[in-house]
Amino acid sequence: MASMNEVAKRAGVSIATVSRVLNNSDSVNEATRLKILKAIKELKYQPSRVAKRLRSKSVSSNLLGVLIPDIQNPFYVDVLRGIEDVAYRNNYAIIMCNYGQDEKKEILYLDILQSEAIDGLIAAPVNENDQRLKNIIKGGLPVVCVDRGLAGIDVDIVWVNNEEGAYSAVSHLVKSGYKRIAYISGLPSIPSSRMRENGYRRALENAGLMDSGLIKYGNSSYASGVELCAELLDMPNPPDAIFTGNNLITLGALETIHKRKKQIPNDVAIVGFDDMFWASSLNPPLTAVRQPAYEIGKRAGELLIQRITDPQRPCIQMTLNAELMIRSSC
Amino acid sequence: MASMNEVAKRAGVSIATVSRVLNNSDSVNEATRLKILKAIKELKYQPSRVAKRLRSKSVSSNLLGVLIPDIQNPFYVDVLRGIEDVAYRNNYAIIMCNYGQDEKKEILYLDILQSEAIDGLIAAPVNENDQRLKNIIKGGLPVVCVDRGLAGIDVDIVWVNNEEGAYSAVSHLVKSGYKRIAYISGLPSIPSSRMRENGYRRALENAGLMDSGLIKYGNSSYASGVELCAELLDMPNPPDAIFTGNNLITLGALETIHKRKKQIPNDVAIVGFDDMFWASSLNPPLTAVRQPAYEIGKRAGELLIQRITDPQRPCIQMTLNAELMIRSSC
DNA sequence: TTTTTCTATGAAAACGTTTTCATTTTTTCT
DNA sequence: AGAAAAAATGAAAACGTTTTCATAGAAAAA
Structure with missing residues (x-):
């Protein structure tokens, strides 16, 4: 890779001038500008972003x-x-x-x-x-x-407004007549997990359906969706609907539900946080809270x-x- | 951010020695080594990867x-x-x-x-x-x-062996009794698209089912899957099975098939190149060629x-x- | 014409490393 | 004890830029 020095030499100028035309930061004679541009082209010169970054905190190193x-x-x-x-x-x-x-x-x-x-x-x-x-x-x-x-x-x-998004999703479940609505949460240390839980709680408390035993906390992964959904379905009195805390949890839960040959939404309904562009090709087409x-x-x-x-x-x-x-x- | 210079000063040595203990590249007295390590800790010194990268082509800049x-x-x-x-x-x-x-x-x-x-x-x-x-x-x-x-x-x-993967997928369709098997290809300029097409052709030629009219070429995108699948379904004599050239094409094709309320695999079968971890939650669970x-x-x-x-x-x-x-x- | 202001340019420092070379000190060998 | 080898260290160059400062010449103003 050609350096600025080689360009300068070929154009018969100093590197300072080369730098100047490169950043057109200062006045430089049109004739020399052309010479330099020519040299740059001939040498296929590409400035080193590394050197630039090292040199100047002030200028953007991109x-x-x-x-x-x-x-x-x-x-x-x-x-x-x-x-x-x-x-x-x-x-x-x-x-x-x-x-x-x-x-x-x-x-x-x-x-x-x-x-x-x-x-x-x-x-x-x-x-x-x-x-x-x-x-x-x-x-x-x-x-x-x-x-x-x-x-x-x-x-x-x-x-996004996580609380509001969760609230609208769970409210929709409530309106649809579901009574035992579970929540598979992501890691509670993540703020969005808690915001979504808040929305879930608000919707259920409004409807008088809140039951803390229906909340499962996981680590936000696909695997957690698989496992926690299984735990829910294994309950003596399992939920009739599940609200899942993110994309991966949703897909994990779907996996479990299908493995158990449960029908959605007849046996258990599901609505997820996070839409996916293929959501309408899932079985069944998934109702979900879409984040842009x-x-x-x-x-x-x-x-x-x-x-x-x-x-x-x-x-x-x-x-x-x-x-x-x-x-x-x- | 502290630099090597500051470390050197605080430890009362030259930057050369600091560099030496950092890369333990050369013998340095244990006492000074400790002094330097101490200074590094105290200053929370972190070497600049940028400077390192600029200086030495030889050593890895990571x-x-x-x-x-x-x-x-x-x-x-x-x-x-x-x-x-x-x-x-x-x-x-x-x-x-x-x-x-x-x-x-x-x-x-x-x-x-x-x-x-x-x-x-x-x-x-x-x-x-x-x-x-x-x-x-x-x-x-x-x-x-x-x-x-x-x-x-x-x-x-x-x-992966794209030709072989495609061959096994299409052969499976053949064995399952499908007669008019289409291929929605990705960009033909991409080698894997062509390799997959070769496998597709080989399987169909072996079975005497090859019909070039059933190959559609797209740009490998989700949208291309949507559109080209529609074109296939709109044919006067549409295919009874579709082999899709990649992930996104598969999802696009599924979208179209569902939108038209066609049953899979009764109305039209589909097998895709590229598996997805949620493939068993698609409607229906998708048969696919899995690349690791x-x-x-x-x-x-x-x-x-x-x-x-x-x-x-x-x-x-x-x-x-x-x-x-x-x-x-x- | 003389002074002043621009315009155009180069020299050199700086960014933070690595590395070569030189030097001093210590150790080991005869 | 003297020579040779080894260990420990520092000075300085180099990587490829940007930028400050200085300066020479040209143009403008007096």
Whole structure:
């Protein structure tokens, strides 16, 4: 790879001038500009983003970090797509960090990201007390949270109204006549799990149907959906409907229900948090709370780039709408 | 962030010595080693991966590129997971590049990756003649291909036997008595699309059932599955079974079939290339050719790290097994 | 014409490492 | 004891940029 030095030599100028035309930061004579451009083309010169990043904290080095708990969850894949679209449009590359809801791994990734001198970070933190991330934010790195907030610190965030989304889903079950409505929760340490539980509780308490014995807490995984759904179905008095706390839990629960040859919604109804684009091809077509995942990612990306260019901008909490997609699983 | 200089000062040594204990590359007195370690701890010093990368081409700077055509395709998500697992275990960070099967975007990402001075690259190239990628390989960057090969150049690759996988799937349809078996292909410029078509043809020719009018070519997307399946169903003499070229096409085709209230497999059977972990919860449980996607990623990651440490190692073509998962969609 | 202001450019420092080379001190060998 | 070898360390260059500072010449103002 040709370096700036070689370009400078070939054009018969100093690297300073080359840098100037590259960033057209300063006045340079048109003739020399052309010479330099020519040399650049001839040498197929590509500036080193690494050197640029090392040299100047001030100027953007065009690297973003994305820290997510579970790439296997289609929700985060869509968020990532949204981020990637805006990143690419702005010539940012993305370091993707999938920490698997493992706090140790999250910390290590945060260290790596700092060490890589990223310009900004989009993160769904392991929980709302994530001290390491808070410190990083205090340290001045532009950060936007997605899906999960951070307690006691001002930070940009893009998410949906989880409580409201859960409330509408469970209310819909209530209206449909279900009486024993269970909730398979994700990790309670994750704020969204608790917000969704709150919505679930509110709906059931309004209807006088609340029964804490019908709440199962898991670790947000597919496997947890499989197992906890089995536990529910094994109860002496099993639920007649299940509200699942996320995508993967939903698919796990479906797996169990089908394995047991139960009919949906006759034997047991199900509505999930998180829609999937193939939800209408599931058996049966799944009723689900749709989060605008792609848009969450896109908005987060936009906010981040804004913050990078203007670190003083006041923080924004952007709450998008969650929408109940009614199909035939309840 | 503390730099090596500050550590050196606090420990009362030169940066050279600090570097030496960090990489324990050279003999250093135990007492000074301890002093330095203490200073590092006190300052919470983290070496800059950027500076490291800039300085030494020779030593690994622990950054990998992953270039994939479509992050929305669950197959690539699993491949990515596999890569990420081994990358993380080896302290590599990953720059994720999702080029959306867009050649321009792929080239731009390749430029960026070079400019970021990555240590190695795992790529599913846009097609087998990808000149830019070939040049990069010739330039000496360690590269491993996944899922898609490269013509006329020796390169590590991990994939499955697409021809064989397709053959077994279509043979199964034949054995089940279907006579008019269609194929919805992905982009023909992608080698795997053609390999799968070859397997499809071989199975049908063996059975004397080949009819080129039953092949539809699309762009590998969900939307293409939706549309081309509709075209097939609209034929005066529609197929009684459909073999779909990938994950997304399968889901798109299912969507169309359901929208038209056709019964699977009575009205039309379907078997897809690419399994999904929720395939048994689809309507009906989907028969599909399973690629060991996670393992493909994992193996590719391992091969890449091997190649980074030993660039001379002869190239390996690793062909994993594709397995037909028989469920009830045919 | 003389002074002042621009315009155009280069030299050199800085970013944070690794690595080579040189030097001093210590150890080991005759 | 003297020579040779080994151990421990530092100075400085290098990686490829950006950016500050200085300066020469040209244009504009006096």
